[in-house]
Amino acid sequence: GAVVSQHPSWVICKSGTSVKIECRSLDFQATTMFWYRQFPKQSLMLMATSNEGSKATYEQGVEKDKFLINHASLTLSTLTVTSAHPEDSSFYICSARDPSSGASFTEAFFGQGTRLTVV
């Protein structure tokens, strides 16, 4: 399957600082990537859809100014948590689909996730 790489795997930051998380598609080009948030023992909640070359589409209730998404190339999307606070501590995961198969509908592949702890 397609490979999606996420970096860093974990990060600890001080309250009030910003943190950037990278998501790369290693062996395919992804015009669309997705960012999820997961709390302990809970499922994945979609935060936003990242579109290459255009603005991200945020889900209801997700603060656009706090969670900045940039999809500057076909293989890289970044999520920046701005002015982080302890309540932003969570597991953040990105995903992407590989459109090169030619199929109109394919499964999504996920990155390894990033554990963010704000102290």
Next chain:
Amino acid sequence: EDQVTQSPEALRLQEGESSSLNCSYTVSGLRGLFWYRQDPGKGPEFLFTLYSAGEEKEKERLKATLTKKESFLHITAPKPEDSATYLCAVQPYSSASKIIFGSGTRLSIRP
């Protein structure tokens, strides 16, 4: 409203004891249903995609089946390394790309 419900929430089995995990879904129209495995602190790992009722797919000790209302993930003679959280997700026709996840089943296999 599109919804995915997984049961049980947690399941503990003895090594070699076969069982099934359930995923019930309610969508306006199903484009596809996915099964993923997630280990602690990791992102979900893709297992299967099912598109239509009656379809079945197998991979090692896992077999996924699909009806019009639910999907089952059957695990045959599980081993401790099969311990993980198994996530079910659906993509409705109303969505061009978004998928909806269930809350998962935490599976634990005792040696």
